[in-house]
Amino acid sequence: MGIDPSATMLSWARAQPGAMDVTWIEGDAARIAPTGDVDLVLATGNAIMHLDDDQLAEALTRIAGALRPGGVVSFESRNPAAREWETWTKDATLARRDTPVGPLVEWVEVAEVAGERVTFESHTVLPGGDPRVRTSVLHFRGAHAFETALLEAGLVDIEVRAGWLGESVTERSRLVVYRACTRLTT
Ligand SMILES: C[S@@+](CC[C@H](N)C(=O)[O-])C[C@H]1O[C@@H](n2cnc3c(N)ncnc32)[C@H](O)[C@@H]1O
Structure with missing residues (x-):
């Protein structure tokens, strides 16, 4: 099962290898049912x-309700210590690329x-000069905030790594x- 509120992202996901084996749902964590039988949530x-x-509190509570005893949740979040948003300037991010509808120019700015x-x-x-601006908000939480939220949702045995392969976290870790x-028992 794959959940995302963006129809555009879901259409991309549906075109990937193996997508036929996935039930795709347009929505957010409110769509997670408290089945108590799920092995893994990513x-x-x-x-x-x-x-x-x-x-975040609502999503983690729903995830905990979906997982089986001993089930695992894992997620990534940018490391606030790396202050990556400071690189999100027009100069640093300006890019041009070719698309099926012609050349496209894009950049991000804080x-x-x-x-x-x-x-x-x-x-x-x-192409044609039609500019679009999309405003987004991202929360750069540190480990303490995530650990508190996980524990409040009833999730335990928390591990914190710098990547999906278990790398050690440093100040410079991006993720x-x-x-x-x-x-295991309730
Ligand atoms: C950088 S994309 C990553 C997409 C995909 N999960 C992947 O790993 O390739 C971040 C995604 O978060 C989704 N998103 C935004 N708000 C959300 C929410 N409230 N609940 C769940 N996903 C959300 C966006 O639609 C977007 O697809």
Whole structure:
């Protein structure tokens, strides 16, 4: 099962190898049923950074309710210590690429940093000069915030790594990967 609120992202996912074996759902964590029989929940591509604190608590509670005893949740989130948003300037990110509808120009720019909450604008200029701007918010949470949220959702045995292969976290790690489990007995 794969869940994403973006129809565009789902259409991309549906075109990938193996996609026929997946049930694709347009929505968010509210679509996760409390079945208590799921082995593994993954949130990849920093999707968890889109959630505010209430949404994170709700999502982790729903995930915990879907997992079987001893089931695993794992997700990645950019490391706030690496301050990656500081590189999100027009100069540093400006790119041109060819697309099926012609050359496209794109860049990102940070609009506001308020604590862990970073608002940025993604600019796209389509062939013919039609500019589009999309504003997004990402939450750059540290390990303490994630550990607290995981424990409050009843998830335990928390592991914190710098990648999906178990690398050690340093100040310079771009990504942090979290892994936690439901208890084996309730
Ligand atoms: C960088 S993309 C990663 C997509 C995909 N998970 C992957 O790993 O390739 C981040 C994704 O988070 C999704 N997203 C945004 N808000 C979300 C939410 N509230 N719940 C779940 N996913 C969300 C976006 O639609 C987007 O597809």
